């Protein structure tokens with residue numbers, strides 16, 4: 001039976017656009033699911049962006065006041081794609097109004113705010129979801145299944161990283177992402193994906209020791225509402241200080257005894273979007289990198305034939321989760337936006353069933369507690385224990 005969900009999106013920058021496209025794709029890619037998103041209202045602080053998004057994606061209305069999205073009786077789900085510093089206030093208001101909420105990562109400007117959003121969600125009892133989209137690659141879901149079925153044996157070591165060159169150019173704009181007042185730097189932005197992936201693949205992190213650095217200390221100031229964080233400014237214009245971290249790394253112990261290494265950087269040269277992991281167990285190993293998201297390196301121990309031991313490349317295909325919704329054949333690739341379509345579909349499925357799916361604010365809170373331990377370790381220079389829920 002078809003179910004219609006009124007959607008309101010706040011923040012019509014890159015993610016607001018991707019999310020709008022994703023909801024529109026659900027009745028196409030997940031035809032037969034009965035989930036019909038209705039784009040009711042979009043908000044952006046810059047009127048031109050809000051109006052442009054209405055025209056482009058077919059929202060019924062637009063506004064420059066995000067509170068109108070929450071007050072709108074037709075809106076059942078609120079999608080938060082605004083800068084991190086606004087997430088807590090919007091989440092609280094939306095949850096108090098009884099709305100279901102999909103919030104982009106990181107769910108708070110800093111870990112404490114993510115934990116506060118989680119507390120508000122528990123009180124409200126509505127469904128929450130988080131934009132940890134890398135989870136949804138068909139081959140990542142397949143790798144997760146192999147781990148859950150014990151095919152890799154006992155997990156021994158996890159190496160996860162998110163190396164992204166989006167800020168590698170010293171003339172890249174000083175957007176809200178580089179201001180401590182707007183939240184964490186790489187720890188909130190990229191590392192939140194890497195921690196969530198580590199939790200999903202290898203279980204909760206128990207303790208860690210961490211490091212950080214700002215490599216590019218000053219950047220050109222950006223005009224509000226212009227461009228994305230991939231755009232660059234001029235060397236002779238006004239410059240401002242970068243006040244949050246470019247780089248973060250952590251040695252970690254998982255609760256199951258596995259050891260690990262996590263690393264993220266936003267000013268790297270070479271890697272462009274190296275969101276990747278390598279997971280080793282006593283019976284095998286898997287290796288995946290978003291830059292080649294339709295390939296999985298896989299090895300099972302072949303004690304009967306050592307000559308054939310080593311990674312084999314598997315190509316994404318209809319035998320893997322979700323792939324057939326996009327393409328009928330193996331080796332016909334999916335892309336980033338497809339992961340966002342799966343995310344939006346899983347979110348609305350969760351709302352439709354009334355059963356909280358993953359990743360919700362609970363999983364974001366688990367990431368936040370790891371981030372808190374990382375920040376403590378930056379100061380103490382020691383191993384720190386991750387707080388339990």
Ligand SMILES: NC(=O)c1ccc[n+]([C@@H]2O[C@H](COP(=O)([O-])OP(=O)(O)OC[C@H]3O[C@@H](n4cnc5c(N)ncnc54)[C@H](O)[C@@H]3O)[C@@H](O)[C@H]2O)c1
Pocket residue numbers: 010011012013014015016043044045046049064066080081082083084104105106131132133189224225227228229
């Ligand atoms: N999951 C992912 O892969 C991924 C990728 C990029 C960004 N993100 C997250 O998405 C969020 C948005 O990032 P982005 O890259 O789209 O940023 P962006 O800067 O492109 O867009 C943010 C938008 O919010 C608008 N905005 C600012 N103040 C506002 C207000 N008071 N009311 C309404 N709108 C306002 C801005 O004008 C801008 O259009 C962030 O939380 C970021 O961490 C996630």
